[in-house]
Amino acid sequence: MPLSEYIIMRELNHPDINQFAVYRRVGGWETYAAALREQTPAALVQQVKDSGLRGRGGAGFPTGVKWGFLPKGVYPRYLLCNCDESEPGTFNNHQIIDRNPHQVIEGVALSAYAIECHTAYIYMRGEFASAALLLEQAIAEAYAAGFLGKNILGTGYDLDIYIHRGAGAYICGEETALMESLEGKLGQPRLKPPFPAVEGLYGKPTIINNVETLANVPRIIEKGVAWYRSHGTEKSPGTKCFSISGHVNRPGNYELPFGVPLRELIESPEYAGGMRGGRPVKIIIPGGASAPWLTAKHLDTPLDYEGVAAAGSMLGSGAVIVLDDSVKAPHVAYKMDEFFKHESCGKCTPCREGTHWLVKVLHRMAEEGHGEANDIPTLHSIYRQMEGNCFCLLGESAVMPIKSALELFPEEFEAIVKG
Amino acid sequence: MTTSSPAGTTLQTKTQSSDDNRLKLLEATMKRHQHRPDALIEVLHKAQELYGYLTPELLISVAQRLHLPPSRVYGVATFYHFFSLVPPGEHNCTICLGTACYVKGAAAILGELEQQLGLQAGQTSADGKISLLAARCLGACGIAPAVVLDGQVIGHAIPDELQTRVAELLK
Ligand SMILES: Cc1cc2nc3c(=O)[nH]c(=O)nc-3n(C[C@H](O)[C@H](O)[C@H](O)COP(=O)(O)O)c2cc1C
Ligand code: SF4
Ligand code: FES
Numbered sequence A: 001m002p003l004s005e006y007i008i009m010r011e012l013n014h015p016d017i018n019q020f021a022v023y024r025r026v027g028g029w030e031t032y033a034a035a036l037r038e039q040t041p042a043a044l045v046q047q048v049k050d051s052g053l054r055g056r057g058g059a060g061f062p063t064g065v066k067w068g069f070l071p072k073g074v075y076p077r078y079l080l081c082n083c084d085e086s087e088p089g090t091f092n093n094h095q096i097i098d099r100n101p102h103q104v105i106e107g108v109a110l111s112a113y114a115i116e117c118h119t120a121y122i123y124m125r126g127e128f129a130s131a132a133l134l135l136e137q138a139i140a141e142a143y144a145a146g147f148l149g150k151n152i153l154g155t156g157y158d159l160d161i162y163i164h165r166g167a168g169a170y171i172c173g174e175e176t177a178l179m180e181s182l183e184g185k186l187g188q189p190r191l192k193p194p195f196p197a198v199e200g201l202y203g204k205p206t207i208i209n210n211v212e213t214l215a216n217v218p219r220i221i222e223k224g225v226a227w228y229r230s231h232g233t234e235k236s237p238g239t240k241c242f243s244i245s246g247h248v249n250r251p252g253n254y255e256l257p258f259g260v261p262l263r264e265l266i267e268s269p270e271y272a273g274g275m276r277g278g279r280p281v282k283i284i285i286p287g288g289a290s291a292p293w294l295t296a297k298h299l300d301t302p303l304d305y306e307g308v309a310a311a312g313s314m315l316g317s318g319a320v321i322v323l324d325d326s327v328k329a330p331h332v333a334y335k336m337d338e339f340f341k342h343e344s345c346g347k348c349t350p351c352r353e354g355t356h357w358l359v360k361v362l363h364r365m366a367e368e369g370h371g372e373a374n375d376i377p378t379l380h381s382i383y384r385q386m387e388g389n390c391f392c393l394l395g396e397s398a399v400m401p402i403k404s405a406l407e408l409f410p411e412e413f414e415a416i417v418k419g
Numbered sequence B: 001m002t003t004s005s006p007a008g009t010t011l012q013t014k015t016q017s018s019d020d021n022r023l024k025l026l027e028a029t030m031k032r033h034q035h036r037p038d039a040l041i042e043v044l045h046k047a048q049e050l051y052g053y054l055t056p057e058l059l060i061s062v063a064q065r066l067h068l069p070p071s072r073v074y075g076v077a078t079f080y081h082f083f084s085l086v087p088p089g090e091h092n093c094t095i096c097l098g099t100a101c102y103v104k105g106a107a108a109i110l111g112e113l114e115q116q117l118g119l120q121a122g123q124t125s126a127d128g129k130i131s132l133l134a135a136r137c138l139g140a141c142g143i144a145p146a147v148v149l150d151g152q153v154i155g156h157a158i159p160d161e162l163q164t165r166v167a168e169l170l171k
Helices: A020-025 A030-038 A041-051 A063-068 A092-099 A101-114 A129-144 A175-182 A211-223 A225-229 A262-267 A305-310 A329-343 A349-367 A375-386 A393-408 A410-418 B006-017 B019-032 B037-051 B056-065 B070-079 B106-117 B159-170
Strands: A078-083 A119-124 A149-152 A157-165 A206-210 A239-246 A252-257 A281-285 A319-324 B091-096 B130-135 B147-149 B152-154
Touching: A020 A101, A030 A101, A030 A211, A041 A063, A041 A101, A041 A211, A041 A225, A063 A206, A078 A092, A078 A101, A078 A175, A078 A211, A092 A101, A092 A129, A092 A211, A092 A239, A101 A119, A101 A129, A101 A157, A101 A211, A119 A129, A119 A175, A129 A157, A157 B037, A175 A206, A206 A211, A211 A225, A239 A262, A252 A262, A262 A281, A262 A319, A329 A349, A329 A393, A329 A410, A349 A375, A349 A393, A349 A410, A375 A393, A375 A410, A393 A410, B019 B037, B019 B056, B037 B056, B037 B070, B056 B070, B091 B106, B091 B159, B106 B130, B106 B159, B130 B159, B147 B159
Parallel strands: A078 A119, A078 A206, A119 A157, A239 A319, B091 B130
Antiparallel strands: A149 A157, A239 A252, A281 A319, B091 B147, B147 B152
């Protein structure tokens, strides 16, 4: 059953909510204005903690807990809104900005106030030029209405929000690489610890959150923790904008409460509307290219962080890619690992060399259809040398496609080797 | 930059004729950022917007103005896929080869265009008319296969129609 009231995709309730006046009319920016006047930052952090909001950028880390890691009394602090959105299959951040941009800006502003910061950056994927313009305009409207700038609404609070354009590098979505990139450098990850909350942008305490995460915040504060928690599950409260693509009839973004079974997202006529041509499901990648694969036997998995983890994968960015029996596993693994190879930043050897060799072998097998006796052990040995040895999660993610493909469909690799 | 391709030569002439104005615009951007080294990526965006691509001369002058070693500027310009050190074609056609597009036949679309244009992905035609590019997931998987023709996103791309549109552009 579709939601009656959306938390994020509110254009479905209020079609013109992308216009500032309409957003204002449905109560937009009021939550922020009231919070500045009546609530302490600490009280806001507590509500976000109590709401159980979890980061939508991939790891599902509890947002309020993350905010609580900021060291006391150290300023300035920075807030970064991550809109690098480059994970294959993920396309909800872009749509949220297109259709409900003011809620994103209010979310950034309210969160900035909650963590006591006066400068926030929105890091936009370089290709999202039109979305960046939309946000620039939404920010300008917020300044004009007095919600940003100096001494906001006479409360003494100052806040500036800037947009920073990326330049085409998936790795810049990784939080520390994003900070390097914001500082004008190569987007290569930093060693952790120190974690960004302690030492982030320009060496200062920094909080980084996904677009969808921050867009939840005004709704939580406006409607209250109990209302928010009436959606989703105990451990994964609220809703998620799932991006579903692949061989389904109606690919797109659908906002669902956490916990809805995978089958419903794929089959319901309200959502993806079943498989193209009624063909059987072969591979389900539930959380972007970095997630281990599932198969048709996992269709009853509840779409929440715990449920997908129990099925052996991860919810990740909520990008569900569904493939039918027309695809071959070695090809899919090849395409995905080619992506990771292309995007490897080159800083560490297991990832830089590992992805190179995986793709070399997979290209020959999948594209040229030519296998050699040792290919399968070679592939196993390459990803095992990567696993647990990469500097950041990009390299670890590159293990997933090949490992899943070999585990779930070994016969397809054997067939190529046999020729 | 001196290149042997005809495309390079035409662009070079164009660059020289309106050089002054563009350098002024670029300088204005750097000034707005107070020549801070951390504005490098913004400045390179502007430079590429003005010149179409980044020449060694441009990179060196940016390095000087932002007080950065040329190696850093070159490193950044080559690290990010968005920046190009070679002249782009007058038109460009980008085929998404991300997973969602791949499983909906993107490779075939690319293959047919490669044949039609006699180019490989990543190349520009000798007359500088068109660049054929392949991209990783454009964030438009909902309308896969996705193609971007001169900045316009085309969803559910059909090879025949695309080939006709490309042929139209090149007329
Ligand atoms: C290679 C890589 C790419 C990532 N890309 C993104 C991205 O595009 N958007 C995003 O929000 N998080 C991305 N992340 C996760 C971020 O590092 C970070 O955890 C997240 O932005 C935190 O926000 P959240 O707590 O709201 O989830 C990426 C992580 C890795 C390792
Ligand atoms: S794992 Fe890959 S992307 Fe991450 S630091 Fe190493 S080389 Fe760079
Ligand atoms: S795979 Fe082509 S747009 Fe995502």
